[in-house]
Amino acid sequence: MSHDPRKLLEDMRLACERVQRFTNGLAWEEYESNEMLRAAVERQFEIMGEALSRLLKLNASVASKISEHRRIIGFRNILIHGYDAVDDAIVWDVVKKNLPTFHREVEALLATMVPS
Numbered sequence: 001m002s003h004d005p006r007k008l009l010e011d012m013r014l015a016c017e018r019v020q021r022f023t024n025g026l027a028w029e030e031y032e033s034n035e036m037l038r039a040a041v042e043r044q045f046e047i048m049g050e051a052l053s054r055l056l057k058l059n060a061s062v063a064s065k066i067s068e069h070r071r072i073i074g075f076r077n078i079l080i081h082g083y084d085a086v087d088d089a090i091v092w093d094v095v096k097k098n099l100p101t102f103h104r105e106v107e108a109l110l111a112t113m114v115p116s
Helices: 005-023 028-033 035-058 069-081 088-097 099-112
Strands: none
Touching: 005 035, 005 099, 028 035, 028 088, 035 069, 035 088, 088 099
């Protein structure tokens, strides 16, 4: 387990960028029909949620600056523990509506942290 908040934020940032790169320019129908893409996107959301969960335990004041931190961790838990009930339309909706805000917040936090 990483004990560096900056490393955890960097992991979140990279996972956000991967999802954005994977889905850039795609329509819902393309996402829905591509099993490998859906798995890759879900994996990146798992990474984001796990890194945020670790950050919350390590430094709750930093994690709480991410507006939806508890919901993001909950989303990760659904993807992992409720794998058989994942709704692809909800994942796609999160990609399009929530991911950009999360990405901006992570980048802003990274910009304020001094490298260790």
